[in-house]
Amino acid sequence: MKQTILQGLELAYTNLVRMIADFLPRFLVMLIIIVLGFLVAFALKHILRSVLGLTKLDRVSEEAGASRILRIAHLPSMTVLLSRSIFWVTWLGFILIGLGVLGVAGLQGQISRLFQFLPEVLVGILILFLGLMTANFLSRTALLAAVNAGYPSPRLLSWSIRFVIWILAISMTLEELGVARQTVISAFSIIFGALMLGLAIAFGLGGQDLARKSLERYLGNTDKEKDKEPQPL
């Protein structure tokens, strides 16, 4: 009896030692990969920050209106954001590789699924960001054009443009992520179609005068308008 217990304990101990002996090198490899990943990510972050500093990306981002969106979202400047992103993406990649080395059953599958999904998430973020930036730029362009041309409700026009582009960007992002693909496409088609139809009806019925004036302006019947302001040069 005693012998059996001792044998069992010995076997358990041997197994434990074997497991530890088997696991420890993997764990150490994982730690080494994570530390190495941290160093690589850190170096990449600084290299990217220096390169982006040289290309004056922050100024371009400021001009394009992207920085404004970042500030609204309480995010740092474009250079800092991109360099931090590259740091975390790189390090996360190394961490996942390190975890894969452990060989924990079930974790492998999850990690590989996460790796497969990661590019879609990144593309989704990129689409959303470009969409927000485009919306901001075009809505401001429309606002300035409408104000300087003396059109009524310039801010409404500007917000409509911003809203439509937001909807488009969000739909594209969700589609990229594969979230309720059919629903998103249907919802977008319905919202966009309704908006355009609404605008067409509103402009056609409610804004006949505005339509006439706009057409006159576009068709070159602007002599009357010209006389109203002094020649600037």
Add this chain to the structure above:
Amino acid sequence: MQSESEISTALAEDTFLADDLLRQLMGVGEVDLLVGMFSQGNGNTASHALHAIERSFQQYFTRQRAVIVNVCGGDKNEGDAAAAGLSPLAEKNVRLPELPSLRTVQKVTADFSVPPSPGMALRTILAAAGLLRSRACAVVSPGTTNLTPDWIANLLTPVYREKFDFVAPLYTRHKFQGLLARNLLYPMSRAIFGCRIRELYSEEWGFSGRLAAVCLNQDVWHEEPIRTRPEAWMAISAISSDFRCCQVFRGQKLQSATGSGTDLVAIFRQTVGNLFWCIESQQSAWLDCDRSESVHTFGPDHELTSEPTALNRHRIFEMFRTGVTELEPILSSILDPETHAEIKSIASGEEGKFRLRSDLWVRTVYDFAASYHHAAINRDHLVQALAPLYRGMTFSFLVEHSDSSPAEMEAVSERLCVEFERQKPYLREKWKAKVEVKS
């Protein structure tokens, strides 16, 4: 005399010139005078301009070797019009019988397959001036319908005989015409660059071969402001490089229908955007300089007429007020908070009591210039955002000077110029300030 091989060597570097143009230039040789014109969009008036230039050479520069360089392209009709007035080398020997010229006027056509930009047209004229070693050059606009031989001679003579390097024109204006030049372009350029040239944005000017060479060698020709409106940059380059500048009074300028209209935003892009770009690109010339020098003027330095005009002041004010209200988020990212608050305050007041003080206007313009430098928002948007505020200034000016005499208006303009000069340290401070990110 410049040898053909010498020209060929020089030509090899100027690759933007077409072979046909190079061939024509090599045939011309060396000249004393060159007049360039950009006949794009002015096919109907181009032949009138060409005759005026020819007559000017034959009447006023009888012994000098002269050439006309016509830059055109892309339009078949214009090509035909040019053919009528400006023939290629084979048909160039034209001498008007009643005039005492001893020389034949040479003519060169730079025909582009697609319409060249004004910057490209000027670059071609400058390159031609350099290759032909012209001493005095002028650019004239075929859009000017009352172009006369005297006027072309007036642009060339100060350079050729008085050794000036840049000649700007002065025009007779209606008292409410040219308010952008009067209230922004002239006083700002005068305060910043220290030289009192009134017409920076004219389509006619004279320049020396030396200045042409300096400008041609600058690496700016692909910049959008230079492509669209290169004339002010050339004037500012002359001022910054201490070339001798002068002004010549020309009288009234009549323009064809294809001339510049009143698309305020387009004009703002071409002039204010261009000036802001010049201020930035030439910052080393003005940041540590406080001079303000008058330039020699041939004839009166201003002449105003005051025929009654139909202007819709109410609409101008409403566009200013709408602009201030609707563009509030944009203006807040450009203007100093104090300046913005003052503008909002006066915009919310009654139309009858509205006045835009000169100090506030100057601060506004300087805030815009500094924000342009720091790229606070997209630069094109920034320039457009100034247009409604300019309308406020215009309205204020129209109300204030509805009954003013030319002398009174001139005195007020002078005070505005002095205000621009007085507040130059404000611009300098804003310019040098580290970019403050506004939310």
